[in-house]
Amino acid sequence: MTTSEQLPIDRIRFVLVETTHTGNIGAVARAMKTMGLRRLHLVRPSRTPDAEAIARASGADDLLAAAPVHEDLLAAIADCRLVVGSSARARTIAWPELDPTEAARLMLAEAEQGPVALLLGRERSGLTNDELARCQYLVHIPTDPGFSSLNVAAAAQIFAYELRRVWREAGERPPIDTRDLATADAMEGFFVHLSQTLVAIGYADPQQSDKLSRRLRRLFFRARPDWTELNILRGILSAAQGRKSPDRFRRRTDAIGRQGPGDGSQGLD
Incomplete structure (x- = not known):
């Protein structure tokens, strides 16, 4: 029988980067738990979860207690095979972009094979260009252009809902890449x-x-x-960079020739 630890939805982590208000951390934890997501990671929050965070979590304080706090973003995503960043702004260099439903399908499909991360940035400025450059995809919530400001906890709720909905429907998903991808x-x-x-x-x-x-x-x-x-x-x-000698293959060929045919040869895949 498959355990909850082996379910793809349990391999998806929400990573909050430099959150200013601890109440938002608690609200994100609540949004996640209501949709069955349990992996919360924090990168350099202004303060670690406190009484306000616990109050806003409304029963999801177990997620807060288990949330690792990282000094840098790479530590939070090091073992992930896929990283998706939430972005509200157009970028100078266009990046592959998904809507929340597409992102949920892709993340669940990739989580069949290993850990996946969704990055959520600062309340005022979101993610930096350098942080977004560590993502394979960006995801954008199509808000009203006239008032596009969206609280980080509200954004987390939308993403968590889409992940839960796609998971429950188990509908059409992107083909699963079963290769052992670099982390x-x-x-x-x-x-x-x-x-x-x-x-x-x-x-x-x-x-x-x-x-x-x-x-x-x-x-x-x-x-x-x-x-x-x-x-x-x-x-x-x-x-x-010059760390390998250009004639190293010639020396190996000469050595094989001295050994005679069939001696010391190696097959190449």
Whole structure:
């Protein structure tokens, strides 16, 4: 029998970034619990959950008690195979965007294979460009353009409701990608390596490469490499940095030739 820990909906976490008012943290916990979501993560809140948060949680204080508090965003999403960011504003560089229903379907499908995160930003300014650049997709709630201000707890309730509704209906979902996809922390390590390499080989100006960096993130997030593919890419970067000898394959071929046919050979996948 499948346990609740194995259900996809239990692998979806809501990540609140630098929340100012603890009451909003409690309200988000309540919104989540009413829809069967239990994974709440906090990144640098102005204050950890207090009496106001517990009061606004209205019985969801167990989610508050269990919520990890992280010093940086990457720590909160490190093991996630998919990260979706909530955004109310248009961005200079267009990012793949979903509506709440599409996001719920994708997140539930991806959660069949591993942890998934939904990022919710600050009350006043939302998520920064750098934080959104760590997301494979953005999700936008289509509010009235004349008054688009939406409280973070209200937004969380909409997302939680859509996740619950799609989960209950178990309707059409995107095809499940069963590959062993690289996690958020592995991708971040790759992007750091890529940036260093582009500077080292003279392709990128370290003072003016923000837009290039975001475009490359969008490219590789669209490709969504698995662990083997990411290791290949890291190896290419290391070679471009001169960490691998250009004649290493010739030396190996010479060694195999001295051993004779059939000795010491390796098959390639």
